[in-house]
Amino acid sequence: DIQMTQSPSSLSASVGDRVTITCRASQSISSYLNWYQQKPGKAPKLLIYAASSLQSGVPSRFSGSGSGTDFTLTISSLQPEDFATYYCQQSYSTPRITFGQGTRLEIK
Amino acid sequence: EVQLVESGGGLVQPGGSLRLSCAASGFTFSSYWMHWVRQAPGKGLVWVSRINSDGSSTSYADSVKGRFTISRDNAKNTLYLQMNSLRAEDTAVYYCVLGTGRWLQLDYWGQGTLVTVSS
Numbered sequence: 001d002i003q004m005t006q007s008p009s010s011l012s013a014s015v016g017d018r019v020t021i022t023c024r025a026s027q028s029i030s031s032y033l034n035w036y037q038q039k040p041g042k043a044p045k046l047l048i049y050a051a052s053s054l055q056s057g058v059p060s061r062f063s064g065s066g067s068g069t070d071f072t073l074t075i076s077s078l079q080p081e082d083f084a085t086y087y088c089q090q091s092y093s094t095p096r097i098t099f100g101q102g103t104r105l106e107i108k
Numbered sequence: 109e110v111q112l113v114e115s116g117g118g119l120v121q122p123g124g125s126l127r128l129s130c131a132a133s134g135f136t137f138s139s140y141w142m143h144w145v146r147q148a149p150g151k152g153l154v155w156v157s158r159i160n161s162d163g164s165s166t167s168y169a170d171s172v173k174g175r176f177t178i179s180r181d182n183a184k185n186t187l188y189l190q191m192n193s194l195r196a197e198d199t200a201v202y203y204c205v206l207g208t209g210r211w212l213q214l215d216y217w218g219q220g221t222l223v224t225v226s227s
Binding site: 031032034036038043044045046049050053055087089091094095096097098099100101102 | 141143152153154155158167169203207209211212213214215217218219220
């Protein structure tokens, strides 16, 4: 299976900060990389698909970039509702999709 | 509006069985692959299984292969996960998930149902 590694595992930041989360695949996955946000007790929500395409309804402060093995999720100006856990997920080796271990974004 | 509503979770003893259901609405259920994804308490997301649109093709994570069976009834717009020989490590919230795009992103998630395997 393709392994997905996120960094950092946790991150403290303030409202208004610019934040970047990194995801690395164990082999090339082209642009088959998706990002999700999960809040406590809730199901994950799709933010970014195909590495850089913004899901409908997601604020434009979220952006994604990368291809091959290295990807980033950027939040340009953190809002209070953005404090959550973020997961990357590869869909290259479908159906055996895999997720990163998650990045917990906390309020500083 | 797409809705996915899971049911069937609960407490079961090790070695026992449970069947999860997912009632789908708001889209043409018979046209899409469906997935089950699980999340152990305090842990990350793990893909469990998927089934193609007509039910003729299924895949499983190694950790559940031979114990879990995914199926669907397109006439009833319902997805199932039959779980046998349950282990403590199967304890998790199980999500029913729909992926609609060509990039196989997981667009829509149910609210999840908790399965607890414990004596």
